[in-house]
Amino acid sequence: MYGIGVLKGMAVTLKNFLRPSFTVQYPEESLPQHPRFRGQDFVWYEERCTGCASCAKYCPLGIIRIVTDPSGVATPQGDKYKVLAFDIDLGRCMYCGLCVEGCPYDALHMGSGFERARYRRQELVIPVEELRRMPKRPSTWFRPQMETKGYDPRMGKELPWQEAGRHEAPDVEKMKERWVKER
Amino acid sequence: MTLRTEPVTVNIGPQHPSTHGVFRLRVTFDGEVIQEVEPVFGYLHRGSEKLAEERTYSQVITLTDRLDYVASMTNNQAYVLALEKLCHVQPAERGLYLRVIAAELQRIASHLVATGFLLQDLGAFGTPLMYCFRERERILDMFEMLCGARITHSYLRIGGVFQDAPEEFWPALRIFLHDMPPYIDEYEQLLAENEILVARTKGVGLLSQEMAIASSTSGPVLRASGVPWDLRKADPYEVYDRFDFDIPVGTAGDSYDRFIVRIQEMRQSLRIVQQAVDQLPGGTSVGKVPVRAKVPFFIRPPVGDAYAHVEAPKGELGFYLVSDGSIAPYRCKIRSPSFINLTPLKEMLIGWKLADLVVILGSIDINMGEVDR
Amino acid sequence: MESFLERNSFFSHLYRFFDAATPSWLAYLLAASVIVFVLVNGLMLFTMALIYMERRLIGRFQVRLGPNRVGPFGLLQPVADAIKILFKEDLVPVGADRITFNLAPVLFIFPVFLSLAVVPFGERYFLADLNVAVLFIMGVSGLSTIAILMAGWSSANRYAMFGAVRAVAQLISYEVPMVLSLVGVLLLVGSMSMVTIVEGQRLPLILLQPLGFLVFFMAALAELNRTPFDLVEAESELVAGYHTEYSGMKFGMFMLAEFAASVVSSAIIVTVFFKGWEGPLLPSHLWFVIKLFVVLFVLIWIRATLPRLRIDQIMAFAWKVLFPLSLVNIAATAVEVLLWPQPTTAQIWAMVGINWGVTFVSLALWSWLMGPTLRPNMPQLLRGATTGKAA
Ligand code: SF4
Ligand code: SF4
Numbered sequence: 001m002y003g004i005g006v007l008k009g010m011a012v013t014l015k016n017f018l019r020p021s022f023t024v025q026y027p028e029e030s031l032p033q034h035p036r037f038r039g040q041d042f043v044w045y046e047e048r049c050t051g052c053a054s055c056a057k058y059c060p061l062g063i064i065r066i067v068t069d070p071s072g073v074a075t076p077q078g079d080k081y082k083v084l085a086f087d088i089d090l091g092r093c094m095y096c097g098l099c100v101e102g103c104p105y106d107a108l109h110m111g112s113g114f115e116r117a118r119y120r121r122q123e124l125v126i127p128v129e130e131l132r133r134m135p136k137r138p139s140t141w142f143r144p145q146m147e148t149k150g151y152d153p154r155m156g157k158e159l160p161w162q163e164a165g166r167h168e169a170p171d172v173e174k175m176k177e178r179w180v181k182e183r
Numbered sequence: 184m185t186l187r188t189e190p191v192t193v194n195i196g197p198q199h200p201s202t203h204g205v206f207r208l209r210v211t212f213d214g215e216v217i218q219e220v221e222p223v224f225g226y227l228h229r230g231s232e233k234l235a236e237e238r239t240y241s242q243v244i245t246l247t248d249r250l251d252y253v254a255s256m257t258n259n260q261a262y263v264l265a266l267e268k269l270c271h272v273q274p275a276e277r278g279l280y281l282r283v284i285a286a287e288l289q290r291i292a293s294h295l296v297a298t299g300f301l302l303q304d305l306g307a308f309g310t311p312l313m314y315c316f317r318e319r320e321r322i323l324d325m326f327e328m329l330c331g332a333r334i335t336h337s338y339l340r341i342g343g344v345f346q347d348a349p350e351e352f353w354p355a356l357r358i359f360l361h362d363m364p365p366y367i368d369e370y371e372q373l374l375a376e377n378e379i380l381v382a383r384t385k386g387v388g389l390l391s392q393e394m395a396i397a398s399s400t401s402g403p404v405l406r407a408s409g410v411p412w413d414l415r416k417a418d419p420y421e422v423y424d425r426f427d428f429d430i431p432v433g434t435a436g437d438s439y440d441r442f443i444v445r446i447q448e449m450r451q452s453l454r455i456v457q458q459a460v461d462q463l464p465g466g467t468s469v470g471k472v473p474v475r476a477k478v479p480f481f482i483r484p485p486v487g488d489a490y491a492h493v494e495a496p497k498g499e500l501g502f503y504l505v506s507d508g509s510i511a512p513y514r515c516k517i518r519s520p521s522f523i524n525l526t527p528l529k530e531m532l533i534g535w536k537l538a539d540l541v542v543i544l545g546s547i548d549i550n551m552g553e554v555d556r
Numbered sequence: 557m558e559s560f561l562e563r564n565s566f567f568s569h570l571y572r573f574f575d576a577a578t579p580s581w582l583a584y585l586l587a588a589s590v591i592v593f594v595l596v597n598g599l600m601l602f603t604m605a606l607i608y609m610e611r612r613l614i615g616r617f618q619v620r621l622g623p624n625r626v627g628p629f630g631l632l633q634p635v636a637d638a639i640k641i642l643f644k645e646d647l648v649p650v651g652a653d654r655i656t657f658n659l660a661p662v663l664f665i666f667p668v669f670l671s672l673a674v675v676p677f678g679e680r681y682f683l684a685d686l687n688v689a690v691l692f693i694m695g696v697s698g699l700s701t702i703a704i705l706m707a708g709w710s711s712a713n714r715y716a717m718f719g720a721v722r723a724v725a726q727l728i729s730y731e732v733p734m735v736l737s738l739v740g741v742l743l744l745v746g747s748m749s750m751v752t753i754v755e756g757q758r759l760p761l762i763l764l765q766p767l768g769f770l771v772f773f774m775a776a777l778a779e780l781n782r783t784p785f786d787l788v789e790a791e792s793e794l795v796a797g798y799h800t801e802y803s804g805m806k807f808g809m810f811m812l813a814e815f816a817a818s819v820v821s822s823a824i825i826v827t828v829f830f831k832g833w834e835g836p837l838l839p840s841h842l843w844f845v846i847k848l849f850v851v852l853f854v855l856i857w858i859r860a861t862l863p864r865l866r867i868d869q870i871m872a873f874a875w876k877v878l879f880p881l882s883l884v885n886i887a888a889t890a891v892e893v894l895l896w897p898q899p900t901t902a903q904i905w906a907m908v909g910i911n912w913g914v915t916f917v918s919l920a921l922w923s924w925l926m927g928p929t930l931r932p933n934m935p936q937l938l939r940g941a942t943t944g945k946a947a
Contacts, residue, residue, distance in 0.1 A: 191717075193714045215718070302863060305864065306792055306793075308783060309614075310617055377862070379863050380863055
C-alpha cells in the first residue's frame, strides 16, 4: 500500500528528533581537536632553526620567505645562520605541512589554532617577529616524539624548544667544535 | 485554434543550487521537457595537470587532494600508486593496510555525501543530508586523527603513509564500525522505500549496459547498469586481493539503482575495513612496524612512464606519469571519473523533465574539482 | 443584530463599550475595526511563531541546534529576519513589468487575511459567521494563484516563469479535490458556516471522515506549496521559483503570506476536522491554539522528511488519486446520511467503522491500481537520441 514507506521515513525523522544535537554552539563550545590537527598558527623555535631554508624549498607554493645573513656581518655560529626574515603567507598556505616535514631540526611545527581570520590579506602574513612572539603550542603532526610524550596542544601548556625535537637541540659550542674539527 | 509555442533555452548554472559546483548546462526545454542539452565546463579549471609539472613528485600529492575534494584519500592513493610504479618502490606492508582503511572510510564518506546531496536535489530540505553529514563527520574526525586534516588530507606518501595511526584511532574506528550498520539501516528505512523517492528515481535517467560501457563510465554509475566492474576485483591493487567482499550491481541502470548501489557499497566498505583491521601487520600498537619505506623527498624516478588506477568512490581514477629523470614529472595526466561519467549525460537527459535533470545529475555524483581539474 | 451579538461575545463586548459613547453605526464600525486589527496582528504573531517553530523544529529534526542566538532561545529570530529583509535593497529587474511586479506580493498576501475572517477561534469568538463560509474560503484562496502567475510572468525570468506555470497547473488542480473532500463534512453537518460545523461535530470529524481528512490535508499541503508539493518554488530545480527576482520587503511579503497561509490552513483543518475550539477543562481559545500547533507540527514534520514530487506526478496524484478518492468519500458519506438522517450514538460509531474500512480498502485499491501509472514512463528519446550538432 502506498504511504507505508512515507510513514516509515517519518518514523525515522521522529526518532532523530529525539536524539541530542550533533552540532555545537561554536564560539562558546568547539569540537575537540586531535593533537595532530594541522592548524594555522605556525610554531617556530628560533633556537632550533639553522636557517637552512629546507622548509621554504619543500613548500609547494613557495610562500615561506627566509632571509638569512650569511655574509660578512653575522657569520654563522656553528651550523646556524642568523634568520633576519621568516614570513609565512597564510593567505596562500594550504596547511599541507610539507614544510614541517622538511625541517630537519624540528624547528618548524604546524600550529593548533583555527581562528586566524583577518580582514586584510596583508595581515595574514606572519612575519618573523610575530612568529617569535606567538604561543608555542605545536601540533604533533609529523612529530612522533611529541606524541609518545603525550603532548597535547589543547591542554594550554606551551612546549619549550628543548623538548620539541627528535634529538637534542643543537648546542652552539659543540657545533662550533665539530665545525672546526671537520674543517 | 493552434497555440504557437516555442522552446525555451535556460542556463542552468554555473550558479545554481543543484549543479554541484560551477557546472553549466544550456538546456532547451519544450515546456518542461528537455530537448537539447549542452554542458559547458571549465569554470573550476585550475590547470592541475600543468601545475604538477612544476612541482616535485612529493609536492604533487597536495595537488591531488584538490581534485575530488570529498574523496582526497583515494586521489592520493591513485597518484602514489603511479609514482611507486614509476620508481619501483615497494611500499611498507602496514602502510598499505592503513591506506586501504583510509580509502574505504573515504569511500563511505563520499557515498554519504552523494546520497545526501541526491536527496537534497530531490527536495528533502536537508534532513537526509544532515544525517549523512553526521556520520561523515565521524569519518572526518578519524581522518583528523590520522593526518591532522579533514578534507585535504595529503596522508599518503610514496612508500606508505606519512605516519602511523595514533593510539586513539583504533578505538574510534572500532566504535564507528559498530555504530555504522544501524545508521545505514536507518537510511534505507528513511529513503529506500519512500514512495516519493522511488517515483522520482525509478526508471529515471536510464543508462543501458551497452551505453554505459560505450561511454566508458565507471564506478557506481557503471555498476548500477549491471556491469560488475570494480578495479578492486578486476585489477587488485595494493592488498585488495586479500579481502573478501562483494560488488553490488544494479539491474536497470536508473537513478534508483545508482543510489542503492552506493548504499550497498558502504556496507561492503565496512566489511573491508573490518578485515583490514584484523589482518593489520603489527596490530594496533603504534610505531612498532614501519609504515613508510625509506624514500628521499626529492625523488628522481628513472626515465619512463607509469599508469596506475584505483577504484575511487566515483569510478576509475587513473594517473599517468611520465618521468624525464628530473625531480618533477614531465607529464601528469589525470583520468578523472567524474568527467568521464558525464559522457552519456545527454543521452540520459533528453526527453526527461527539468526536475529529473537535477536528480540524474545528482545520481551520477560528479565533483567539479575533478571534472575541470 | 441582537442574535449576532449574542453569538459573538468578542464582538458584543466591544460593541457595548463603543455604543456607550458613539452612535451605533460608528460603534459597529469601531468594534469591527478593532477585531480586524487584533486578527491581523494575531495572525502575524502566529506566523512569527510558526517561522520560529519551523526553523527550530527542523533544526531538531536534522539533529542540529537551529537558530538560538537572537533573544532567549532565539525567540526573536523572526524579528531579526524581518528587520534584515526590511533593510534589503528593493530590486526590480530590467524588463520586468513594474506594475504587475509590484502588485503581485500585495495580491498574494490578501486572500490569506480574507479567509481568516470566517474562522472561529474560540467559543463565540469570530469576526463573521458567513453561512457560506466554506465556499468563501475556497473562492478566496484561489486568488493566490493569480498573484503567483503575475509574479512569475512579470519578473522576466525563466525560472520564475516555470514556477508560475507550475503553480497555475498545480493549484487549480488541487482546488478540485480540496472542495470535494469537504462535501462529506457538509453532508454530515448540514451547514457551510464554520461556527455551525464546529458546533455540529459530535465526534471530531477526523474520525468520521478519515478519507476526507487525508484528501483535504494533502490538497492543503499542495495549496500551501509545502513539501512534497513545493515544486512551485523548488529550490533545487528553479532556484526560488516565482519569487526568484524578488528582494527586500516584497520577498518578505511572499514569505510572510506563505507562512500565514499555513497558519490559516491549519486553523481551517482544526475547525473542520478537529472540532475547532471545543475541548474539556481549558478555555476554548487555548484549545484552539493547542490544536493549531499540533497541526503545524505535523506540517513541519512532513516538510522535514519528504522529498518532492515531479510536476506530472503531482498532476497525476491530484486527478487520478485524490479526485476519485474524494468521490468515494462523498458516495460513502451520502449513503450513510441517507440511511441515518438523525444518527444515534451507536449509529455514529457504526459510521466511524464503515468510513475507516472504506478508507483502508480504497487506499489499498488505489495503490494497486495506480501503482504502475504513478511511476514515470520510459523516456521516448533514450535510444537514437540526436547527440548534438554532429552533422
Ligand atoms: S603548510 Fe604547506 S603550503 Fe603552508 S607553508 Fe607549509 S608547505 Fe607551504
Ligand atoms: S625552520 Fe627548519 S627547515 Fe626552516 S630554516 Fe629553520 S631549520 Fe631550516
